[in-house]
Amino acid sequence: MNERSGPLNTNSYASILRGVLPLFVRIWRDMPVLTAVWLAFPLLLGALVVPAYAAQKQLIDLFVGGVGRDWRDLLEAAWPALAWFTGAALLRVVITAWQNTADCGFRNRAALLVRTAVHERAVGVPLERMDDPGYYDRLQRAESVAGEELLGVLQNAFSLLRLLCELLGLLAVASIAGPVVGLVLAVVFSVSFLIRLESDIVKRRLNRDLTTAGRQSDYLRETIVLPETVRDMRIAGSIGYLIGKWNGGMRQSLELRGNANRREIRRGIVVSTVQIAGLFGTIAWMATQMNAGGITAGTLVIVLQAMRQAHGISGRAAFPVGKMYIQSAKIVDLAEFLKEPPMMSPQGNSGPLRKGKNGAGKRGERISAPVSAGSVAPGETGTIELSDVSYTYYGADEPALRDIRLTLRPGETVAIVGENGAGKSTLAKLLLGLYRPTCGKIAWDGTDYGDLDPALLRRSVSAVFQDFVRYETTLRDNVGIGLPDEESADESIRRALRVAGADRLESMPGGLDARVGLVSEGGRQLSGGQWQRLAIARAAVRDARLLVLDEPTAALDPQHETELYRSFRELAKGRTVLFVSHRLGWARYADRIVVLRDGRIVEEGSHGMLMAAGGDYASMFRAQAEWYRG
Numbered sequence: 001m002n003e004r005s006g007p008l009n010t011n012s013y014a015s016i017l018r019g020v021l022p023l024f025v026r027i028w029r030d031m032p033v034l035t036a037v038w039l040a041f042p043l044l045l046g047a048l049v050v051p052a053y054a055a056q057k058q059l060i061d062l063f064v065g066g067v068g069r070d071w072r073d074l075l076e077a078a079w080p081a082l083a084w085f086t087g088a089a090l091l092r093v094v095i096t097a098w099q100n101t102a103d104c105g106f107r108n109r110a111a112l113l114v115r116t117a118v119h120e121r122a123v124g125v126p127l128e129r130m131d132d133p134g135y136y137d138r139l140q141r142a143e144s145v146a147g148e149e150l151l152g153v154l155q156n157a158f159s160l161l162r163l164l165c166e167l168l169g170l171l172a173v174a175s176i177a178g179p180v181v182g183l184v185l186a187v188v189f190s191v192s193f194l195i196r197l198e199s200d201i202v203k204r205r206l207n208r209d210l211t212t213a214g215r216q217s218d219y220l221r222e223t224i225v226l227p228e229t230v231r232d233m234r235i236a237g238s239i240g241y242l243i244g245k246w247n248g249g250m251r252q253s254l255e256l257r258g259n260a261n262r263r264e265i266r267r268g269i270v271v272s273t274v275q276i277a278g279l280f281g282t283i284a285w286m287a288t289q290m291n292a293g294g295i296t297a298g299t300l301v302i303v304l305q306a307m308r309q310a311h312g313i314s315g316r317a318a319f320p321v322g323k324m325y326i327q328s329a330k331i332v333d334l335a336e337f338l339k340e341p342p343m344m345s346p347q348g349n350s351g352p353l354r355k356g357k358n359g360a361g362k363r364g365e366r367i368s369a370p371v372s373a374g375s376v377a378p379g380e381t382g383t384i385e386l387s388d389v390s391y392t393y394y395g396a397d398e399p400a401l402r403d404i405r406l407t408l409r410p411g412e413t414v415a416i417v418g419e420n421g422a423g424k425s426t427l428a429k430l431l432l433g434l435y436r437p438t439c440g441k442i443a444w445d446g447t448d449y450g451d452l453d454p455a456l457l458r459r460s461v462s463a464v465f466q467d468f469v470r471y472e473t474t475l476r477d478n479v480g481i482g483l484p485d486e487e488s489a490d491e492s493i494r495r496a497l498r499v500a501g502a503d504r505l506e507s508m509p510g511g512l513d514a515r516v517g518l519v520s521e522g523g524r525q526l527s528g529g530q531w532q533r534l535a536i537a538r539a540a541v542r543d544a545r546l547l548v549l550d551e552p553t554a555a556l557d558p559q560h561e562t563e564l565y566r567s568f569r570e571l572a573k574g575r576t577v578l579f580v581s582h583r584l585g586w587a588r589y590a591d592r593i594v595v596l597r598d599g600r601i602v603e604e605g606s607h608g609m610l611m612a613a614g615g616d617y618a619s620m621f622r623a624q625a626e627w628y629r630g
């Protein structure tokens with residue numbers, strides 16, 4: 001059983017404290033005054049309980065003992081207690097109003113502070129870490145915690161603090177009847193509080209686990225009704241399959257929830273029994289004391305009132321604590337996420353995987369501590385050399401690339417071809433410095449990528465990926481993202497749009513400011529090919545010496561693909577280009593073709609040479625040519 005789904009134990013409390021405290025310290029450091037004010041209000045409210053009840057006791061005793069006395073005498077004797085009572089009530093109203101304002105301001109500012117920290121960390125995290133499936137879970141949890149959840153945790157912490165302070169005040173009031181009364185009530189409320197808390201936590205834990213399972217079930221529910229799913233399922237004759245899976249999952253969660261509810265009811269009965277026994281025992285004891293003249297009527301009344309109020313509070317206190325326990329476990333995730341090493345090496349990695357057999361990273365192993373980034377600028381020539389490079393994805397058993405030896409000369413166009421999964425995109429990512437080789441070395445003009453200045457390396461490379469991003473903002477953002485905000489930028493953007501064959505989009509109302517995508521009102525949705533041309537323009541606009549095109553024409557129609565090929569010369573001018581494509585018609589015009597199979601280079605040469613050799617390339621090329629001819 002892991003810690004988070006395990007029973008309530010001191011270890012989990014310790015880990016929660018380890019996670020939560022640094023966050024609170026961070027918040028405290030950033031806004032000490034607001035935090036101090038936020039903490040002071042509950043303390044004041046708790047402290048006010050005692051004078052209010054003491055004044056009430058005095059008044060009752062005065063009125064009970066003063067039956068038959070002149071009302072003026074009574075009033076004279078009672079006015080200090082009346083003043084205390086009224087003053088405390090008024091102060092309570094004022095403090096409650098202020099505390100709501102302070103609480104709201106504090107929580108929003110704290111959440112903004114932490115959210116900014118999460119976003120800064122999320123964009124700086126090494127890409128390699130994103131291959132760890134657990135990373136997304138951590139990021140998602142951190143994101144949700146840093147927003148609404150953190151607000152919730154702080155709100156619950158505040159409610160809890162307020163309730164505890166009031167409870168302490170009430171126990172102090174109860175002790176007026178005798179320290180034993182205070183002690184008995186403290187024990188009764190603590191026991192019932194702990195029982196309630198335990199059952200609340202069990203239920204919340206279940207809710208959290210069911211939420212994780214619910215993601216799968218939500219996915220199924222949403223997928224079932226998609227037109228493409230309906231089409232696929234009809235063709236496969238398996239209409240009931242997904243519905244059955246979803247339904248089974250839902251039934252299981254309903255059963256688990258039912259069990260938790262029954263458990264909660266049983267615990268509730270125990271709590272009520274403990275409380276009734278404690279409270280009635282106390283009342284009976286006080287009644288005998290009053291008879292014997294040990295306590296006054298005023299004491300009896302205020303202690304009864306305090307008991308009633310404390311009873312309500314002890315019930316309510318389990319709620320924020322239970323919520324915080326579950327939320328705090330998420331806060332630990334948030335704190336852990338904020339500890340993710342930032343991108344420190346130009347490769348966007350924090351360090352190599354620990355290697356298993358064949359250089360494979362072991363499943364579940366964490367990536368080691370960050371390596372420091374270099375400070376050397378990439379050389380002018382831009383010769384890129386890969387020496388015995390291997391790469392294994394996080395958690396994979398087999399390397400995706402093995403012993404790659406390859407040199408890209410300045411201005412050269414190299415085509416990488418090979419069947420699906422051969423390692424083409426992985427090679428592209430390594431060349432761009434997004435991943436760090438598990439073994440071997442990549443050097444730019446003789447300097448290891450690890451010694452290059454990350455920012456300068458990023459400026460020297462540019463890319464279009466098959467899974468390119470669609471920025472649903474303006475045309476200008478889509479192409480010029482990351483360009484300095486200069487007047488000349490628009491001219492560069494227009495040139496890039498022309499090269500990518502996307503200049504017609506500029507005629508949309510608003511020109512470069514035209515909104516694309518459906519996120520913003522009035523935005524125009526683009527076709528897959530139009531989005532891809534924007535991605536190509538985005539790569540073309542940057543003055544990079546290495547341009548990587550990974551299936552840049554997958555969404556283009558033949559006409560536009562041909563047009564793009566015509567402008568390819570302009571796109572490639574003055575740069576080294578590496579392109580990955582399954583369309584071998586493109587490859588034949590490359591200076592060199594590199595063929596990958598199972599992560600290894602199996603052939604290398606010009607189109608003519610490889611055709612003459614009659615190997616993998618020749619058979620792939622002939623198969624495609626046959627397809628067109630046939």
Ligand SMILES: Nc1ncnc2c1ncn2[C@@H]1O[C@H](COP(=O)(O)OP(=O)(O)OP(=O)(O)O)[C@@H](O)[C@H]1O
Nearest residue numbers: 131393394396400419420421422423424425426427
């Ligand atoms: N993020 C990842 N995590 C684990 N394994 C991965 C990941 N990405 C790719 N792989 C694996 O690495 C190998 C090479 O993948 P890669 O995407 O480089 O192939 P490719 O030649 O570009 O394929 P395609 O032609 O289908 O795009 C494949 O076996 C793939 O399953």
